Amino acid sequence: ILVFTDLDGTLLDHDSYGFEAALPALTALKARNIPVVLNTSKTAAELLPLRQELDLHDPFIVENGAAIISDQAAPISPYLEQSNPTARVQQIAADYPPSLVLPQCDHSPVPWLRQQKSQFEFIGFSDMSVAEVADVTGLSAEKALQAKNRLFSEPLIWHDDMEALDQFRQRAATQGFRLVKGGRFWHLMAKSDKGLAMEKLSTVYQTIWQTQPVNIALGDGENDVAMLNKADYPVLVTNPAHSTPHVPETTTIITTRKHGPAGWNETILALLEQLTP
Ligand code: 2M8
Ligand code: MG
Ligand code: MG
Structure with missing residues (x-):
């Protein structure tokens, strides 16, 4: 088992x-x-x-x-x-x-994500300070720092509408990325x-x-x-x-x-x- x-x-x-x-x-x-x-x-x-x-x-x-x-x-x-x-x-x-x-x-979605900033409204963990991540997650500052230490995926707070989210999802797919919903955030990552x-x-x-x-x-x-x-x-x-x-x-x-x-x-x-x- x-x-x-x-x-x-x-x-x-x-x-x-x-x-x-x-x-x-x-x-x-x-x-x-x-x-x-x-x-x-x-x-x-x-x-x-x-x-x-x-x-x-x-x-x-x-x-x-x-x-x-x-x-x-x-x-x-x-x-x-x-x-x-x-x-x-x-x-x-x-x-x-x-x-x-x-x-x-084996690569992070963050560089590609940065290029999308001009077209979509969202905020990712890499845009946030440790204090901001602590605030949105309820984690301690120490744990928020560990949560920001990401190699493969990026949690997002989506501020745009759902239509824009669909467009974003399609665009991400052309780059080999997918969006998946966690408990609090959207996660952008490779197709695993x-x-x-x-x-x-x-x-x-x-x-x-x-x-x-x-x-x-x-x-x-x-x-x-x-x-x-x-x-x-x-x-x-x-x-x-x-x-x-x-x-x-x-x-x-x-x-x-x-x-x-x-x-x-x-x-x-x-x-x-x-x-x-
Ligand atoms: C994020 O993941 C959770 C899990 O479902 C979420 O989307 O709500 C991750 O960034 C993780 O690293 C972090 O510890 C967690 C804290 O709430 O949020
Ligand atoms: Mg989880
Ligand atoms: Mg969970």
Whole structure:
């Protein structure tokens, strides 16, 4: 079994970013040696301290499926080859040697985005000061700085109308970029997603384990749908702070009763009961 999880609004509370309510399930997973793979919009810089707080040592996926990163010490590292050693990626690879950057993700959308300023009204994290990012996210200044340290994607606040957004989306597509909605922001990034990254990493585990992993995935937002669609046990964590993402009817989804980490906790404990009695 592998657990792939979104953070904001899923394992972390949408507002307080706390995870206390999920501790019993996290402990139960640890007791069974089940990897917990963080699969998030957040950056590698944000993930390093966070996974320490969570006491997690498994590989993790950053910036909406752009890259898979693993500790040198993790059993998976020999199988996770470093890829696309461009200048930007070297920056990440220096800190996390076994890192795999998914195809097309090896460059940031920010230079292209800057050129769009004259035609569309929006503001990205790279336009904002640390204090402004802290203000719009509710993160501390320290964490806001880590959120600004992006290699592959850019969160945006859209100020133009929806027609302009469609035009912007089409133009971005011609450059190989896509727009995806997170809990609070639009994210501009290359054409990867959390689902593709999950599949890639699951295949690596399959090689090591010599058996196909059962993939459990949990998320609350539109940017989680690609991952939920491909999971064996997709869990939609309810979040009253935004609209429910559209999941195709063909996906047999488990919807949590409680929100955020409390919903995460109850659902993982129930699934463990069912899958590892
Ligand atoms: C951004 O991502 C969230 C996740 O869904 C969002 O769009 O609301 C990212 O920039 C991430 O790096 C940051 O930590 C988070 C904080 O709310 O916002
Ligand atoms: Mg989320
Ligand atoms: Mg997210």
